[in-house]
Amino acid sequence: MRKLNVLKACIDLAFYLSCLTVLAFVLFIPFAILGQMDGIPIKMQGRELIIDNWQGKVVLVFAAVSALFFVYGIYLLRKTIGFFIKKDLFSAEVIRNFNVIGICVVTSTLLMVIPTFLYNAFYRTKMGFKLEVGFDSPLLVISLGLFFMVLSEVFKIAKNLKEENDLTL
Amino acid sequence: MPIIVNVDVMLATRKMRSNELAERIGMTTANLSILKTGKAKAIRFSTLEAICEVLECQPADILEYVKE
Numbered sequence: 001m002r003k004l005n006v007l008k009a010c011i012d013l014a015f016y017l018s019c020l021t022v023l024a025f026v027l028f029i030p031f032a033i034l035g036q037m038d039g040i041p042i043k044m045q046g047r048e049l050i051i052d053n054w055q056g057k058v059v060l061v062f063a064a065v066s067a068l069f070f071v072y073g074i075y076l077l078r079k080t081i082g083f084f085i086k087k088d089l090f091s092a093e094v095i096r097n098f099n100v101i102g103i104c105v106v107t108s109t110l111l112m113v114i115p116t117f118l119y120n121a122f123y124r125t126k127m128g129f130k131l132e133v134g135f136d137s138p139l140l141v142i143s144l145g146l147f148f149m150v151l152s153e154v155f156k157i158a159k160n161l162k163e164e165n166d167l168t169l
Numbered sequence: 170m171p172i173i174v175n176v177d178v179m180l181a182t183r184k185m186r187s188n189e190l191a192e193r194i195g196m197t198t199a200n201l202s203i204l205k206t207g208k209a210k211a212i213r214f215s216t217l218e219a220i221c222e223v224l225e226c227q228p229a230d231i232l233e234y235v236k237e
Contacts, residue, residue, distance in 0.1 A: 167208060167210040169209050
């Protein structure tokens, strides 16, 4: 279970760094909404945004909400790994957490991708598809979210099998 | 569950206590209690064999099917 401890350390670090990012968002968004950062290109969640109109600000708010969903997902993942360390593998909370993590990851990606795509298409007249390999690809991140939801279902089946095994005398 | 476990009836007719049966078949009293209360999902043939051997009975004396 050494790998589990390494995973916990990585997720902890990612969570604390994400919290710092969210804090930065909270401090930065009022300035952006008030128009003090107009025209400055900002890179959020791997997408570049240039905020020079109110639509851009709406996209920015969506990006901030998306980041909050993502951080909550990381928080739940951290909590779930805590259960694994305590050898509590098939509890109802682990199953629920996996499902919520999946929902958070998918929601976060959609909240980031759809507004950015629409904004770029209608207001920046910049449309196209970018071929990406790695975790910058929204399709892959959505797949990861769906994988967590499937994992939740798999754990639900495993929980039932474990209960059945425990009650076999 | 339509399968009724009659271990307690057999124990009463044999005038044997639950913990004595549990000890002789190598099962914990907690697990025997699960079996007696009908909470068990399945029973191994080896467990059934041990119970039948100690109580000198047939599997049908222990398990009964009652239509719900």
